[in-house]
Amino acid sequence: xxxxxxxxxxxxxxxxxxxxFGARALRGPPSxxxxxxxxxxxxxxxxxxxxxxxxxxxxxVGCAERWLATTGAGPxxxxxxxxxxxxxxxxxxxxxxxxxxxxxxxxxDRVHAFARKEDALRHAEAYRGSLLSGKESPFxxxxxxxxxxxxxx
Amino acid sequence: MAAPAIxxxxxxxxxxxAGSALAFAAARGLRAAGRADRAFPWESHRGLVMxxxxxxxxxxxxxxxxxxxxxxxxxxxxxxVRCLVxxxxxxxxxxxxxxxxxxxxDATDVLLPLLLVAAGGAAAAHAAGRDRPEGPPRxxxxxxxxxxxxxxxxxxxxxxxWIAIPKAGKHLSSGCCTPAGMVLVEEAAPAGTGAGIGYAVxxxxxxxxxxxxxxxxxxxxxxxxxxxxxxxxxxxxLSDRVAPFVLGTPLHRCAxxxxxxxxETAWGMALLAAPLLATLWGLAARGLGPGSxxxxxxIERVLDGVALLGLLGAPLFFAAERLAS
Numbered sequence: 001x002x003x004x005x006x007x008x009x010x011x012x013x014x015x016x017x018x019x020x021f022g023a024r025a026l027r028g029p030p031s032x033x034x035x036x037x038x039x040x041x042x043x044x045x046x047x048x049x050x051x052x053x054x055x056x057x058x059x060x061v062g063c064a065e066r067w068l069a070t071t072g073a074g075p076x077x078x079x080x081x082x083x084x085x086x087x088x089x090x091x092x093x094x095x096x097x098x099x100x101x102x103x104x105x106x107x108x109d110r111v112h113a114f115a116r117k118e119d120a121l122r123h124a125e126a127y128r129g130s131l132l133s134g135k136e137s138p139f140x141x142x143x144x145x146x147x148x149x150x151x152x153x
Numbered sequence: 154m155a156a157p158a159i160x161x162x163x164x165x166x167x168x169x170x171a172g173s174a175l176a177f178a179a180a181r182g183l184r185a186a187g188r189a190d191r192a193f194p195w196e197s198h199r200g201l202v203m204x205x206x207x208x209x210x211x212x213x214x215x216x217x218x219x220x221x222x223x224x225x226x227x228x229x230x231x232x233x234v235r236c237l238v239x240x241x242x243x244x245x246x247x248x249x250x251x252x253x254x255x256x257x258x259d260a261t262d263v264l265l266p267l268l269l270v271a272a273g274g275a276a277a278a279h280a281a282g283r284d285r286p287e288g289p290p291r292x293x294x295x296x297x298x299x300x301x302x303x304x305x306x307x308x309x310x311x312x313x314x315w316i317a318i319p320k321a322g323k324h325l326s327s328g329c330c331t332p333a334g335m336v337l338v339e340e341a342a343p344a345g346t347g348a349g350i351g352y353a354v355x356x357x358x359x360x361x362x363x364x365x366x367x368x369x370x371x372x373x374x375x376x377x378x379x380x381x382x383x384x385x386x387x388x389x390x391l392s393d394r395v396a397p398f399v400l401g402t403p404l405h406r407c408a409x410x411x412x413x414x415x416x417e418t419a420w421g422m423a424l425l426a427a428p429l430l431a432t433l434w435g436l437a438a439r440g441l442g443p444g445s446x447x448x449x450x451x452i453e454r455v456l457d458g459v460a461l462l463g464l465l466g467a468p469l470f471f472a473a474e475r476l477a478s
Contacts, residue, residue: 005458009465016424016466020477023417030401030414038405039235070404105232 034059036067039106045083045113047091051076060104061096061111061138068139078139080113083123089113091139095120098136099129111138157223158316164216165309165316168209168268172305175205179299186292203279206298209305210272217265218419220312225413230320236410243320250318257315264308268301273430274437275301277456281442281449294441348389355382356464359428363457363464373436380428380460387425387467391418395471399478421470427463431456 032041039059047064049056058064064078078091083103095114103109111132114120124131132138154162178198224237234240241262244254275297282294358379362372388408396411397403412418435456442449
């Protein structure tokens with residue numbers, strides 16, 4: 001390779017190494033995505049799982065359950081999104097309904113979380129759903145309730 | 154029509170026009186070569202054919218990029234589509250023209266890269282033809298030019314048809330890597346150390362072929378096999394090791410999502426493909442061209458440089474991408 005060719009190659013390699021840093025600086029931080037399947041979290045019924053001081057976000061209850069099943073994580077703190085108000089609710093206090101309505105179209109998940117039992121029952125009745133309890137209830141046995149939470153169970 | 158779609162149609166039109174002209178010129182050349190009494194004035198057309206084949210090669214690369222941008226741009230149209238792989242499945246199970254969308258998308262996905270390989274090789278062979286300016290090119294070279302022309306028309310037609318067909322209605326397009334009947338990408342075993350070792354061995358073999366065994370059947374075979382290994386193992390590492398890290402999605406391994414989130418990854422993918430493209434184009438220049446000469450040597454030197462850039466640049470790029478995350 002000639003001297004000019006070597007110089008060109010070195011320049012291109014330097015530009016190649018610099019490109020990700022430049023692109024990242026121009027683009028800003030990446031948009032939040034589900035830790036399991038990469039679905040953008042904007043507008044999704046976000047589920048947050050906290051384990052060992054690390055918080056991960058998921059696009060639906062199904063993905064959070066899959067994460068816990070895959071990683072074999074121990075007791076964790078799980079916060080779900082109330083389908084009625086959009087507020088964050090501790091999973092230990094939430095009511096879950098599986099209905100005909102898709103909670104997350106990208107994954108096909110149909111489990112909805114509610115802060116109030118009346119809202120859950122209303123949704124179940126309106127959309128031919130069923131209240132999940134016992135073994136059916138998501139995160140059963142893996143959820144650590146926040147201090148001061150009033151358990152529904 | 155959105156800007157990426159307009160851009161893609163524009164490239165498709167150029168591809169169709171240049172491809173038709175190229176196929177016509179090559180067909181006339183082939184016919185003249187078969188009938189000694191009717192000489193085709195090839196010498197006066199050589200420059201024009203070179204222009205056409207380079208135009209097709211450049212447009213194939215640009216159309217490939219525009220196709221990716223177009224698919225990414227369409228992702229938000231469907232709530233059940235996660236990334237551009239989901240857009241490729243739009244229309245599955247639908248009746249009528251909409252039902253043909255997946256087949257057209259698949260055809261475009263195959264034809265555009267194939268066209269890039271073929272047009273690049275034909276351009277290299279045609280440029281090497283400068284070493285023998287007198288007389289028409291070899292029949293194999295003319296046939297390759299004809300194939301490039303036909304491929305360009307086919308790629309342009311499939312891409313334009315996909316863009317033109319309405320995509321309204323319900324589709325079985327859910328998921329990005331999760332079509333029914335296929336193994337979930339997230340659930341498939343991730344690339345273990347095997348892919349890393351495969352990539353390292355392929356890179357070492359390619360470097361050895363590049364520096365020690367200049368030409369010849371054995372050297373070319375080693376380079377071709379190792380370049381294919383670099384692309385194969387590199388793509389696996391990109392999906393399984395780079396994408397989850399950059400995207401912050403430990404269980405989701407999708408290079409296309411990475412492309413959507415970090416478009417500069419397209420350069421990294423091009424670097425992974427560079428050794429294979431340079432090897433194939435070099436083989437085409439030697440096999441279809443006059444076989445020797447200073448222009449051929451110059452082309453091979455440039456292609457060696459492209460291969461070296463890919464060999465060194467790809468790991469450098471992806472290491473930088475991880476560091477930047």
